[in-house]
């Protein structure tokens with residue numbers, strides 16, 4: 001088979017599937033004249049809170065902002081210390097840096113999720129990620145944070161749709177943060193994020209921070225919103241979310257079926273992945289990436305460096321993933337024949 005051109009991200013196909021509905025929703029907002037701070041973002045917040053079993057949700061400009069607001073809202077500042085996995089997207093630790101708190105990086109497990117953080121002293125907060133959509137060990141995190149009465153913050157940017165037992169991602173943190181970046185499972189055509197919590201105090205503080213600081217604590221704040229046209233489109237995508245997840249899961253299953261001998265970063269028992277990324281480990285990763293490129297398959301590396309560049313040797317598991325991980329295309333509208341094609345090219349590279 002030849003002539004394939006398979007993009008890493010499929011938001012264009014998502015648009016094409018729902019084009020007239022998405023266009024109509026954006027147009028309705030533009031024609032109304034109410035393009036910011038209107039009814040659609042409010043409605044989206046209500047629906048996201050309901051779906052993920054939280055009392056409150058606040059739409060913000062990005063998960064990057066959401067993480068920062070969440071940490072400020074739980075009371076962290078320059079004097080605080082935060083436990084954070086050494087392997088994630090830069091936005092995770094970037095939010096702690098922006099706050100000025102001290103970061104204690106910890107190595108991951110072999111799957112890229114937060115490993116053992118003991119030996120760092122008692123932190124003021126644990127910030128963790130469900131990496132690639134595979135839930136981390138939530139029971140252990142929850143027990144530790146409850147025992148020590150410190151907040152657990154869930155960076156759920158990659159894990160909307162994942163479950164740990166009966167707990168959905170989005171409900172695991174004292175504060176949880178989703179991303180609607182175009183690469184994410186519920187992508188907006190202009191990015192965005194959402195902060196979820198059950199605490200009225202945290203909710204009020206994040207509301208204040210996202211719009212110039214109106215509460216007593218915050219004389220100043222930021223301007224970090226989801227525009228009404230994007231909120232109205234996300235209201236369609238939240239209706240379609242489970243259907244789109246099923247389509248994504250089928251793609252993932254096909255990869256598993258086709259690649260039985262390839263090392264894959266997969267979810268642990270009793271958890272359900274959001275299948276945000278499909279990541280294989282390969283010793284000759286860079287060569288494989290280049291080979292797939294010549295065959296019309298776009299792949300990405302998540303991530304080539306640990307978050308703590310200065311102490312690279314301290315994170316053997318994270319470092320192993322940095323050296324070998326290759327993310328393959330995965331999205332609801334990827335066709336089975338395309339998955340088969342990608343897998344055939346991988347096998348031909350690995351075995352021939």
Ligand SMILES: Cc1ncc(COP(=O)(O)O)c(C=O)c1O
Nearest residue numbers: 062063064089091157179181193
């Ligand atoms: C784990 C993680 N945290 C945070 C972010 C930041 O999300 P956003 O692009 O919405 O700021 C991302 C986005 O890639 C991410 O993967």
